[in-house]
C-alpha cells in the first residue's frame with residue numbers, strides 16, 4: 001500500500017515536471033516565433049517605405065521628363081514655324097518690294113516668274129494682250145469688282161513691260177521730248193512695270209492719262225486701293241517723276257495699309273522696313 005502511494009507520488013511529480021518543462025518550452029518557442037515575426041514585419045515595413053520612396057522618386061523623374069518633353073515640343077514647334085517662314089520667304093521673289101525709279105536697277109534678264117494674261121474685259125485696248133503677276137492679278141480683279149460695285153469702271157492701259165519694251169518707249173519719248181522725258185518715264189531697268197505687279201489705270205469717264213487725276217476713278221482708288229494692296233508710287237511732289245495718278249503698284253495689303261495709316265508713300269520708307277512685308281505680300 002505504501003509503495004503504491006510512493007509510485008503515484010513519483011509519477012505525479014514526473015508528470016508535473018514534464019508539464020512545467022513543456023510549458024516552458026512552448027513559451028520559449030512562442031517568444032522566438034513572435035520575435036521572428038516582428039522582425040519580419042519591421043523588415044516588410046522598411047521595404048514598403050523604401051518602395052514608397054522609390055515610387056515617389058520615379059514619379060518625380062517622370063514629371064520632370066514630361067516637362068522636358070513639353071519644352072522640347074514647344075522648341076520643335078518654334079523651329080518648324082521659323083523654317084516654314086523661311087521656306088515661304090524663299091518662294092517669294094525679293095524684287096517684288098524693291099524700290100526702283102532711278103535708284104535700284106533691275107537686270108535686263110529679269111522676267112517675273114508668274115506672269116499671266118489679264119482678262120480683256122479689264123483692258124482699255126481689248127485687242128492687245130497685257131500681262132500681270134498671277135498672284136497679284138487676283139487682288140487687281142477684286143479691286144476692279146469692288147470699284148464696279150461702286151459704279152466705277154476701271155481699265156488697264158499698261159501692265160507688265162519687259163526691259164526691251166521699256167527701252168523702246170523711252171527712246172520714242174526721247175525723240176519727242178528730249179531729256180525732259182526723264183521726268184515722266186523711267187529708263188529701262190528702272191521701271192516698276194518690269195516687275196509685273198504695276199499697272200497704269202484709267203476709267204471709262206476719261207480714257208486718257210492726263211485727265212485721270214480729276215476723275216471719280218482716281219478718287220475711288222485713293223480711298224480704296226490700299227484695301228487690295230495697291231499704292232500710288234509717284235504722288236504729287238515726289239522726287240522721282242511727275243505726279244502719276246494712273247500708276248499703281250501692288251505691295252500687299254499689310255504694307256499698303258501701314259502706308260495709308262502713316263500717311264506715307266512707298267518711296268518714303270527705308271528698304272529695310274519695306275522688306276519685312278515681303279513674307280505677307282500675297283496674304
Ligand SMILES: [Zn+2]
Nearest residue numbers: 193199200247
Ligand atoms: Zn506706269
